Amino acid sequence: MTNLKQNLNLKKYNSYRVEAFAKHFIEINNEKDLEELKNISDFKSLRKMVLGDGSNTLFVNDYDGLIIKNDLKGKEIVKETDEYILVKINSGENWHEFVTWAVESNYAGVENMALIPGSIGAAPAQNIAAYGQNQSDIFVELTAFNLETFEYEVFNSDKCDFKYRSSVFKNEFRDKYFITDVTYKLSKYTKELETSYHERKRRYGSLQDALEAVGKEPFGIDDIYNAVIYMRKRRLPDPDKVGTVGSFFINPIVSKEKFEELSKMVSELQHYPFDKLMYTEKEWDVIKDDYVKVPAARFIDERGWKDRWINNVASSPSHGLCIISNWRASGQDILDYANLVKKDIFDTYGIELESEVNIIQ
Numbered sequence: 001m002t003n004l005k006q007n008l009n010l011k012k013y014n015s016y017r018v019e020a021f022a023k024h025f026i027e028i029n030n031e032k033d034l035e036e037l038k039n040i041s042d043f044k045s046l047r048k049m050v051l052g053d054g055s056n057t058l059f060v061n062d063y064d065g066l067i068i069k070n071d072l073k074g075k076e077i078v079k080e081t082d083e084y085i086l087v088k089i090n091s092g093e094n095w096h097e098f099v100t101w102a103v104e105s106n107y108a109g110v111e112n113m114a115l116i117p118g119s120i121g122a123a124p125a126q127n128i129a130a131y132g133q134n135q136s137d138i139f140v141e142l143t144a145f146n147l148e149t150f151e152y153e154v155f156n157s158d159k160c161d162f163k164y165r166s167s168v169f170k171n172e173f174r175d176k177y178f179i180t181d182v183t184y185k186l187s188k189y190t191k192e193l194e195t196s197y198h199e200r201k202r203r204y205g206s207l208q209d210a211l212e213a214v215g216k217e218p219f220g221i222d223d224i225y226n227a228v229i230y231m232r233k234r235r236l237p238d239p240d241k242v243g244t245v246g247s248f249f250i251n252p253i254v255s256k257e258k259f260e261e262l263s264k265m266v267s268e269l270q271h272y273p274f275d276k277l278m279y280t281e282k283e284w285d286v287i288k289d290d291y292v293k294v295p296a297a298r299f300i301d302e303r304g305w306k307d308r309w310i311n312n313v314a315s316s317p318s319h320g321l322c323i324i325s326n327w328r329a330s331g332q333d334i335l336d337y338a339n340l341v342k343k344d345i346f347d348t349y350g351i352e353l354e355s356e357v358n359i360i361q
């Protein structure tokens with residue numbers, strides 16, 4: 001196959017910019033490229049991974065298999081009523097460009113998720129969310145190419161089994177499917193702006209504060225979009241300046257009893273509600289009344305990890321949950337640092353931090 005490459009350096013294909021070599025690498029530009037994958041010798045037995053923009057992926061070693069890089073472009077409005085549109089977007093499109101297009105066209109539902117790096121295909125796989133909005137709220141369906149049967153399948157929301165930053169594509173179907181397009185439903189009218197997001201007092205403030213700082217009343221989705229960008233630029237590391245995957249860890253869920261115990265150790269510890277949609281009925285029954293979500297960044301800050309550099313890796317000075325690198329760290333350096341943080345938080349608070357990033361070893 002003409003576009004199949006061997007021993008390709010993945011440095012420009014991951015946001016940590018770590019050097020890792022893929023034994024085989026192929027770029028998918030159209031359906032024909034997908035169908036032709038079967039011509040690759042030993043395709044079935046090869047280890048494989050679908051890669052979007054690599055902004056939530058940490059390559060720890062060289063990759064001894066086939067990286068299938070997504071570059072499927074295009075989008076189309078497939079249905080339009082007086083109230084909403086259904087837009088089908090090919091999975092290699094950029095998420096933030098999609099959000100910008102929606103806001104400029106005055107379609108509501110994604111404006112709080114501005115500036116999240118990455119591709120459309122990864123959005124349902126990762127079940128991305130930010131500032132009170134979640135991609136699963138507007139999700140209609142997706143099409144995925146089965147890399148074992150070479151057939152296309154349609155997944156509705158139930159079949160995707162969306163959880164907190166997760167879905168079937170991160171669990172039982174990991175690397176079995178290549179998501180080719182995603183359909184979202186966007187509203188033509190702004191029902192209510194989502195402005196409930198707020199940070200710990202005296203820190204970065206609330207989305208409402210940002211809205212007042214950069215918006216103009218009466219606020220619209222464009223003001224939310226600008227306020228979110230304003231907040232993210234102040235708070236999150238810039239992938240054009242440092243290596244980052246955003247939050248390295250997931251915010252843990254602890255029992256209320258544990259929360260009381262932690263509150264004695266950490267002053268003004270906040271807790272957040274968690275979304276029912278993200279859990280199975282069984283899980284929800286167990287956690288709904290007795291558990292709360294706590295901000296992992298707070299424990300990392302308290303333990304002094306922010307801006308503490310080891311082997312070209314640190315916790316971001318502006319957001320402890322983000323483990324950053326100066327682009328000279330290896331994947332192993334980054335993982336070692338994350339493990340040090342994890343161990344310290346466990347030893348101090350008895351909390352087991354779980355990684356959000358996809359660690360590829």
Ligand SMILES: Cc1cc2nc3c(=O)[nH]c(=O)nc-3n(C[C@H](O)[C@H](O)[C@H](O)COP(=O)(O)OP(=O)(O)OC[C@H]3O[C@@H](n4cnc5c(N)ncnc54)[C@H](O)[C@@H]3O)c2cc1C
Pocket residue numbers: 015049050051052053054055056057070091116117118119120121122123125126127128129130165169170175177178179180236237238239244245246247358
């Ligand atoms: C600075 C920064 C800020 C961030 N902020 C947020 C945030 O606010 N909210 C949030 O939710 N995330 C955030 N993230 C994480 C990241 O942006 C998302 O996880 C994003 O969806 C990753 O997209 P990607 O294309 O780069 O994924 P990749 O890293 O390429 O892939 C991620 C996973 O998805 C799978 N995948 C990708 N494409 C496909 C496909 N077509 N078919 C099947 N599987 C696929 C991959 O196999 C992999 O397991 C942030 C990251 C950074 C660097």
